Amino acid sequence: xxxxxxxxxxxxxxxxxxxxxxxxxxxxxxxxxxxxxxxxxxxxxxxxxxxxxxxxxxxxxxxxxxxxxxxxxxxxxxxxxxxxxxxxxxxxxxxxxxxxxxxxxxxxxxxxxxxxxxxxxxxxxxxxxxxxxxxxxxxxxxxxxxxxxxxxxxxxxxxxxxxxxxxxxxxxxxxxxxxxxxxxxxxxxxxxxxxxxxxxxxxxxxxxxxxxxxxxxxxxxxxxxxxxxxxxxxxxxxxxxxxxxxxxxxxxxxxxxxxxxxxxxxxxxxxxxxxxxxxxxxxxxxxxxxxxxxxxxxxxxxxxxxxxxxxxxxxxxxxxxxxxxxxxxxxxxxxxxxxxxxxxxxxxxxxxxxxxxxxxxxxxxxxxxxxxxxxxxxxxxxxxxxxxxxxxxxxxxxxxxxxxxxxxxxxxxxxxxxxxxxxxxxxxxxxxxxxxxxxxxxxxxxxxxxxxxxxxxxxxxxxxxxxxxxxxxxxxxxxxxxxxxxxxxxxxxxxxxxxxxxxx
Numbered sequence: 001x002x003x004x005x006x007x008x009x010x011x012x013x014x015x016x017x018x019x020x021x022x023x024x025x026x027x028x029x030x031x032x033x034x035x036x037x038x039x040x041x042x043x044x045x046x047x048x049x050x051x052x053x054x055x056x057x058x059x060x061x062x063x064x065x066x067x068x069x070x071x072x073x074x075x076x077x078x079x080x081x082x083x084x085x086x087x088x089x090x091x092x093x094x095x096x097x098x099x100x101x102x103x104x105x106x107x108x109x110x111x112x113x114x115x116x117x118x119x120x121x122x123x124x125x126x127x128x129x130x131x132x133x134x135x136x137x138x139x140x141x142x143x144x145x146x147x148x149x150x151x152x153x154x155x156x157x158x159x160x161x162x163x164x165x166x167x168x169x170x171x172x173x174x175x176x177x178x179x180x181x182x183x184x185x186x187x188x189x190x191x192x193x194x195x196x197x198x199x200x201x202x203x204x205x206x207x208x209x210x211x212x213x214x215x216x217x218x219x220x221x222x223x224x225x226x227x228x229x230x231x232x233x234x235x236x237x238x239x240x241x242x243x244x245x246x247x248x249x250x251x252x253x254x255x256x257x258x259x260x261x262x263x264x265x266x267x268x269x270x271x272x273x274x275x276x277x278x279x280x281x282x283x284x285x286x287x288x289x290x291x292x293x294x295x296x297x298x299x300x301x302x303x304x305x306x307x308x309x310x311x312x313x314x315x316x317x318x319x320x321x322x323x324x325x326x327x328x329x330x331x332x333x334x335x336x337x338x339x340x341x342x343x344x345x346x347x348x349x350x351x352x353x354x355x356x357x358x359x360x361x362x363x364x365x366x367x368x369x370x371x372x373x374x375x376x377x378x379x380x381x382x383x384x385x386x387x388x389x390x391x392x393x394x395x396x397x398x399x400x401x402x403x404x405x406x407x408x409x410x411x412x413x414x415x416x417x418x419x420x421x422x423x424x425x426x427x428x429x430x431x432x433x434x435x436x437x438x439x440x441x442x443x444x445x446x447x448x449x450x451x452x453x454x455x456x457x458x459x460x461x462x463x464x465x466x467x468x469x470x471x472x473x474x475x476x477x478x479x480x481x482x483x484x485x486x487x488x489x490x491x492x493x494x495x496x497x498x499x500x501x502x503x504x
Contacts, residue, residue: 059345069112152233222491255310280385
């Protein structure tokens with residue numbers, strides 16, 4: 001289950017795929033391609049529109065992209081399977097897209113051509129100083145595999161997100177302040193290029209490609225078949241959840257930004273200003289949560305400081321000390337086993353439901369919202385009431401270790417960002433989607449005009465926004481020309497392309 005920004009900002013629903021072909025159209029196109037030749041070369045399996053597994057195989061994490069009909073989905077079992085898919089697609093001029101966890105927020109995990117599914121390349125192999133993981137290993141499974149070794153690698157606030165997209169886009173998580181971004185923990189990667197060549201890149205080999213993979217966004221330069229990561233070793237953490245009444249929301253927002261920006265690196269957290277139902281008369285909530293990679297006593301002192309900055313005691317205050325694994329499972333909303341914390345349909349015991357539609361976008365902020373902007377942001381949250389929807393303004397604490405990396409040291413340029421923030425809207429009932437989606441999109445757009453009046457501010461490629469007028473600068477800043485040089489060298493024909501791909 002997703003929470004925090006990856007619950008509240010789960011999908012850039014104001015954007016999406018411009019194509020939505022019918023299932024029958026996918027069948028007709030697929031019939032003209034000699035898929036049996038590819039199937040014979042795979043250790044994994046190939047699913048076509050005529051197969052009974054096809055409806056499930058084309059699913060992403062969000063139901064809003066179910067209308068897209070790939071010609072085929074290849075479940076790759078090995079690195080060579082990826083290579084065979086790439087060469088086959090090139091020969092038959094098929095569009096391709098890699099799919100790890102299927103969470104891409106603009107629907108870029110699917111295509112009308114060949115989906116190269118990586119979910120079966122999901123190994124987690126701890127070593128003495130590094131961990132090797134497959135691109136399709138889900139965060140909850142990585143957590144379970146590494147916990148006995150006292151290791152972790154960065155994860156977001158959604159249990160079923162995978163490294164394939166998370167790391168290559170930067171990788172913001174609850175340990176960003178104490179351990180850096182996911183991209184900052186990358187030691188090396190194996191990559192299948194557009195010509196079928198497999199390269200092993202690191203600081204010493206194919207160093208420009210290695211640089212680009214750390215924040216340049218997934219599906220731009222090749223398909224990563226394995227990540228080698230440098231783990232953190234956080235044994236126990238102190239978790240916290242606090243709530244204030246809505247009439248203190250402005251004070252909480254101001255205080256939380258100051259508190260997190262000036263807090264120790266070990267402190268991670270989120271602020272959610274949440275309407276659980278945007279019907280008239282429902283009062284929003286001001287919620288603060290996260291954990292400290294340290295003892296509970298230190299956390300209590302820090303929370304006393306936050307309450308002092310707010311100027312009033314919260315209506316509820318909960319703290320706990322437990323293992324990192326237990327805290328992350330709680331944060332994800334996982335009360336059972338790792339297998340149960342998979343999306344429904346992934347395995348017989350999976351319980352996490354797929355979202356219908358969620359509309360969201362966000363920006364990276366170097367400075368706190370001032371008094372005027374805070375008041376305007378809260379007013380925007382309360383506007384556009386629509387029963388049956390949830391509305392949320394989220395803020396996610398950044399800085400710390402991630403902020404001490406030079407902007408040009410990796411492709412992730414936004415090293416001065418101290419917060420990731422944005423608006424999101426979702427639906428409490430599936431029947432409300434058709435009638436309410438346009439209103440939800442207007443509400444999100446109106447809110448973002450407060451945070452980013454020209455819709456041109458710093459943005460996070462893992463939360464894509466197709467309405468950005470100058471996405472090259474918003475995502476990549478001064479690093480974009482270098483990314484283009486890497487693209488021209490490693491993918492000179494732009495075989496890997498999608499909306500907002502790195503240009504040649």
